[in-house]
Amino acid sequence: MGTLWFWIVALMLTAYVVFDGFDLGVGIVYLLVARSESERTQALRAIGPVWDGNEVWLLAAGGTLFFAFPLLYASAFSGFYLPLMIVLWLLILRGISIELRSHFADPLWRAFFDVLFSLSSALLAIFFGAALGNVMRGVPIGADDYFFLPLWTNWQTGSNPGVLDWYTILGGDLALVALALHGSLYLALKTDGKMESRAQCLARRLWIGTIVLTAVGVPATVLARPASLNNYKGHPVGFLVPLAVIASLGVIRLCIAKHLRLAAFLASCGYLASMLVGAATGLFPVLLPAVGTQGQDLTIARAISDSNTLRAGLIWWSAGISLAAIYTAIVYWRFRGKVPKQAEGYGH
Amino acid sequence: MDTLALHRIHFAFTITCHYLFPQLTMGLALLIVVLKTLALKDGDERYDISARFWAKIFAINFVLGVVTGIPMEFQFGTNWSEFSRRTGGVIGMPLAMEGIFSFFLESAFLGLFLFGEKRLSRRMHWLSAFLVFLGSWISGLFIIVTNAWMQHPVGYKLLPNGVFEVTSFSQLLLNPWALLEYAHNMCAAVVTASFVMAAVGALYVLQDREGPYGRIFLKLGVVAGIISCTLQVFPTGDLHGKFMAKNQPTAIAAMEGLFHSEKGAGMVLMGQPNYETETIDNPLVVNKVLSFLIYGTTAAEVEGLDHFPRDQWPTTLPLLYYSYHIMVGLGTWFGALMGAAAFLLWRGKLCSSRWILWPILLSWPLPYIATTAGWMTAEIGRQPWLVYGLIRTSQGYSTHVTAGNSLFTLLGFLGMYTVLSMLWIVIVYNHIQTGPAVAEQPSHLEPVTA
Numbered sequence: 001m002g003t004l005w006f007w008i009v010a011l012m013l014t015a016y017v018v019f020d021g022f023d024l025g026v027g028i029v030y031l032l033v034a035r036s037e038s039e040r041t042q043a044l045r046a047i048g049p050v051w052d053g054n055e056v057w058l059l060a061a062g063g064t065l066f067f068a069f070p071l072l073y074a075s076a077f078s079g080f081y082l083p084l085m086i087v088l089w090l091l092i093l094r095g096i097s098i099e100l101r102s103h104f105a106d107p108l109w110r111a112f113f114d115v116l117f118s119l120s121s122a123l124l125a126i127f128f129g130a131a132l133g134n135v136m137r138g139v140p141i142g143a144d145d146y147f148f149l150p151l152w153t154n155w156q157t158g159s160n161p162g163v164l165d166w167y168t169i170l171g172g173d174l175a176l177v178a179l180a181l182h183g184s185l186y187l188a189l190k191t192d193g194k195m196e197s198r199a200q201c202l203a204r205r206l207w208i209g210t211i212v213l214t215a216v217g218v219p220a221t222v223l224a225r226p227a228s229l230n231n232y233k234g235h236p237v238g239f240l241v242p243l244a245v246i247a248s249l250g251v252i253r254l255c256i257a258k259h260l261r262l263a264a265f266l267a268s269c270g271y272l273a274s275m276l277v278g279a280a281t282g283l284f285p286v287l288l289p290a291v292g293t294q295g296q297d298l299t300i301a302r303a304i305s306d307s308n309t310l311r312a313g314l315i316w317w318s319a320g321i322s323l324a325a326i327y328t329a330i331v332y333w334r335f336r337g338k339v340p341k342q343a344e345g346y347g348h
Numbered sequence: 349m350d351t352l353a354l355h356r357i358h359f360a361f362t363i364t365c366h367y368l369f370p371q372l373t374m375g376l377a378l379l380i381v382v383l384k385t386l387a388l389k390d391g392d393e394r395y396d397i398s399a400r401f402w403a404k405i406f407a408i409n410f411v412l413g414v415v416t417g418i419p420m421e422f423q424f425g426t427n428w429s430e431f432s433r434r435t436g437g438v439i440g441m442p443l444a445m446e447g448i449f450s451f452f453l454e455s456a457f458l459g460l461f462l463f464g465e466k467r468l469s470r471r472m473h474w475l476s477a478f479l480v481f482l483g484s485w486i487s488g489l490f491i492i493v494t495n496a497w498m499q500h501p502v503g504y505k506l507l508p509n510g511v512f513e514v515t516s517f518s519q520l521l522l523n524p525w526a527l528l529e530y531a532h533n534m535c536a537a538v539v540t541a542s543f544v545m546a547a548v549g550a551l552y553v554l555q556d557r558e559g560p561y562g563r564i565f566l567k568l569g570v571v572a573g574i575i576s577c578t579l580q581v582f583p584t585g586d587l588h589g590k591f592m593a594k595n596q597p598t599a600i601a602a603m604e605g606l607f608h609s610e611k612g613a614g615m616v617l618m619g620q621p622n623y624e625t626e627t628i629d630n631p632l633v634v635n636k637v638l639s640f641l642i643y644g645t646t647a648a649e650v651e652g653l654d655h656f657p658r659d660q661w662p663t664t665l666p667l668l669y670y671s672y673h674i675m676v677g678l679g680t681w682f683g684a685l686m687g688a689a690a691f692l693l694w695r696g697k698l699c700s701s702r703w704i705l706w707p708i709l710l711s712w713p714l715p716y717i718a719t720t721a722g723w724m725t726a727e728i729g730r731q732p733w734l735v736y737g738l739i740r741t742s743q744g745y746s747t748h749v750t751a752g753n754s755l756f757t758l759l760g761f762l763g764m765y766t767v768l769s770m771l772w773i774v775i776v777y778n779h780i781q782t783g784p785a786v787a788e789q790p791s792h793l794e795p796v797t798a
Contacts, residue, residue, distance in 0.1 A: 045463070048459070049462070049463040049464070053452060053459060056447060056451040059418060059447040060444065060452070062422065062447070063421060063443045063444030063448070066424065066425070066440030067436055067437055067439075069436075070432060070434075070435075070437055070440060070511070071436075074425055077422060077426045077432070078425060078426055078429035079748070081749050084426055085426065092415040092419075092764060095414060095415035096415060099408065099411040103778065146429065148753075305437040305513070306437060306511075306513040312441070316445060316448075320449050324453075327452050327453055331456045334460060334464060
């Protein structure tokens, strides 16, 4: 039961990164790719009907984590207090900049929210990457299962790390570049004209950045926490996951070259998903590794809720997520294809 | 200020600001469905235009509700980690269900509703409005289930390590406290939306602008207002009060300012509680009414605060007393105002009676105050407990998050929400000034669609 819920939460977080990842990515490349007012409106309309639903994956994953692994939720959320609050502030700024921008036609008003949207999207990507880095590296869990992580200490991994060190910053950079690529591919798929070709062109460069940072980041994880390799050594079939990472990167490049927009975007989804599945495989059955000598790893066995809760949870979770999948499919189907220039929504 | 107090203010401040938005959107979602239904039934374009006008106000409030709402789920873990660790298996469930059953529904169909009117048939567009309404009301239900378990825990087992587990899923969801609280709270949301809609209508009629729209908003606002204001008092408020008297007698005693147990207890309409002499200063009391309201007979004894040990009295007693009295006082005003307006509407004189349009216009902020006061009554009344009778508030907060860190983020939220509220005022004001009729015409200000 614990293993099942581990993968359910991992799946939901993966869904969050794949879905919200592209609208974060649109935000990151927004100022570069969407230059004129009509292009910016078109870029925003490309994510307008879906960004809020994409963000729901984060809330739903958070709630699921809360009831399935209360100890992890309590320990990690209070331990990552400062970075989480910063993420919340960034989510607030980003949400309002998407929605408030169109309410006044004043160029200054719009320019302000354009920059705010892009900046908060980029910082969110960095923080999410760094967050994953923190989980992969481990935190100084105390004997009472709690900890409190400062934003930075000596920028080193080891027994006294901060939220930001060389490894987690590397993770942040990788997330920034990979999500920028993801967003560019989405824009190339959804828009037309100059913006489409700019997005396409940028994607080609970001692809190189993603390859380089992936090639550095994955081995660095083994350096930061050698135990990440244990599952792979025990079950060599696990090496299929890094193979999938490499394969999807290859497919992205091929599809960019052949102008297969949808396939390129889907391959990028595959890249993000296989990176996250690879990370989860490296962790399992640990949820949050401990560094230092005081405390123990937070494992599935120690953090899992009782079986009554989980049994009831499994029933409604399956029903609820099936419904959610249907709504998501309806919305994406209804808004399929390029965003028309004369569309409803922002700026109208 | 000590760490516990800061964590309490942190949650209280962020939730109070957050709930300013959903109380309007939940009520407004219902009123928009009514407008879309009228449009579908009569084929009257004016109702579609009205719905579009309110959908924009809905959208701006919705996004502010979303961005201020995300911190709420996170704060259980960040600021109340001990509480989360012990009760996560119980209250984490309705919180996760809110995300999965309500937010996906709400966000998906809001996207369709706002961006898809031209892509959808009229019926499908009505259905999107309805599903947004359904999603927002389901969301309210799960939050109330969570809160109700803290007010009146049911269907649980306490394990030796202090952790709670669910023994009955149906008891958790059908907690009688939750059903009463939900009914009372959702009526309040409709009250807020009705007052806002009626106020905008009154403004347009008083200014003699926007053609028929002022009258449409005023009518719908007043009709929904009189219904919701009535239901708010009876049966929802009445039943909720009686249930509370049975299960949280200390809270009732403190709310009413009843220091000493009394047979045939009176109800204090006004007066300032004096905690040194344990009396009410400058009291305005209606004899025996309290006994009657709670027990249905004027002779019944109501337990006063003196009946309970001091360590079980709610903390910040005066605030509890005033919150409750503000809620009840405003609720009485709402009933009177909407009653009079509904009478004039029935006589066909509402739009020409400027003397009542003025108070309707000016009263729109009051339901926000009343709702906030109502929630303060519920939450301060629960003190000193986090989970009533089981976990004290002082046992639930994150001890590893120091006062300095908590104050840092509290100040951050204070600043951010100040800016948000200013933006909110500017945008909603601008939208109301633009009006429903003008919004329909292509504007020279809009290079995108022109």
